[in-house]
Amino acid sequence: MIDIQNVSLWLGKNIHVLNDISASFERGQTNVICGPSGSGKSSLLRCINRLEKFQKGNIIIDGHSVLDAATDIYKIRENIGMVFQHFNLYPHLNALNNITLAPRKVKGKPRIKAENQAMQLLERVGIKDKAYSYPAELSGGQQQRVAIARSLAMEPKIMLFDEPTSALDPEMIGEVLDVMTDLALDGMTMVVVTHEMGFARKVAQKIIFMDNGQIIEKKKTDEFFTQPEHTRTKDFLNRILSYV
């Protein structure tokens, strides 16, 4: 469903952020990407919906190249939800309007319909009572759940998560991971950048380890934990798992 073919990305002339990345993500599966800070995980996610324009390689989504001039990239983005580390809710809109903005403006959904859908989504992520709260009045975990609802409102086929829990207090991580787990079990195609290895182990089918703009390890979940091939992966796992 997502086919990443030899993608290279430079920022400016000299900063080589992604170096010949290839991977494919199947429909209905959850894929986890992990790796040290600065390894290019966020950049890779942004390439998938072409928020970042890469210089080499290609990414094919459901048969459409994101680089092709004939591809309507806006249409592609409608089908790919994205959730960010720092939530990025619109601070001037309440939760309800954060969620209804894109369905109304992009899809032309009537307000009433969009609001009904938003209330259902808020119920699904467990914060229906916060519909009229502004982001500044919500906890981190609540904001992230609104952000997930905002993405889901476009009824995407794919969801990208960029470290959705790493800005959260420990007691709120669970509530967000629960929502994500439900989504995965519902058959959503997901690409999740995270260091929550408990979540990865339970939910993901495939795990990718990145370092320095390259994919070091690409394995089925159980193999990733039981038989990692590269020393860098082992080191990373040791460091990250020693506290679990």
Place this chain on the structure above:
Amino acid sequence: MDWEVISRNLEFLLGGLVVTFQLAAIALAGGLFLGIILGLARLSSNRFFYYPATAYIHFFRSQPLILIIFWFYFFVPILFGKPMSAFIAAVIAFIAFEAAYFAEIIRGGIQSIPNGQVQAAYSTGMRYHQVMIHVVLPQALKNMVPALITQSIVLLQDTSLAYVIGLHEFLRRTSLVDNREFRSVELYLFAAGVYLVICFVLSILARRLEHKKYKRV
């Protein structure tokens, strides 16, 4: 001192104040609108937008306002072969001039919006104009309210310059009354008082809006 002169001519003077406010309000709305377009063009990576906007802004910021007013009143009508009323000429001159200043304020305001907001909006499939209209500009304008009000105060004072083309705004009418009644001290003290009160009210407004955050009231 003969303060009677004020009450005798109050209606005439306040009529001038109305003209002043009309000019300022239209110039503010038009200048803001043109300023937003110029500010966006100046942030554009497309050089067909960037260079003209940049040239425009630098040009108008380099010229004294009074010269711009002359320009629109005397030269532009020659160009089009049609005379222009003082009010229309003043309106166009002020919009053209103020837009250059608003554009720089707006550019700064837009740049202060975190990139994550733009990414979030684009990721839902919004187009450039939707991202700007629904996500970036509402936040940017809100952040810029204090700077915009300060600029509006300057604008309001600057409208008095339109006297050079004979526009009967507040200050012009004050001086007309003075020509008739020879009461300069009273009249100009009154004018000063009026400007003081207006600016005072506006700056209080600016300060209150500055502290308003994104919350339900």
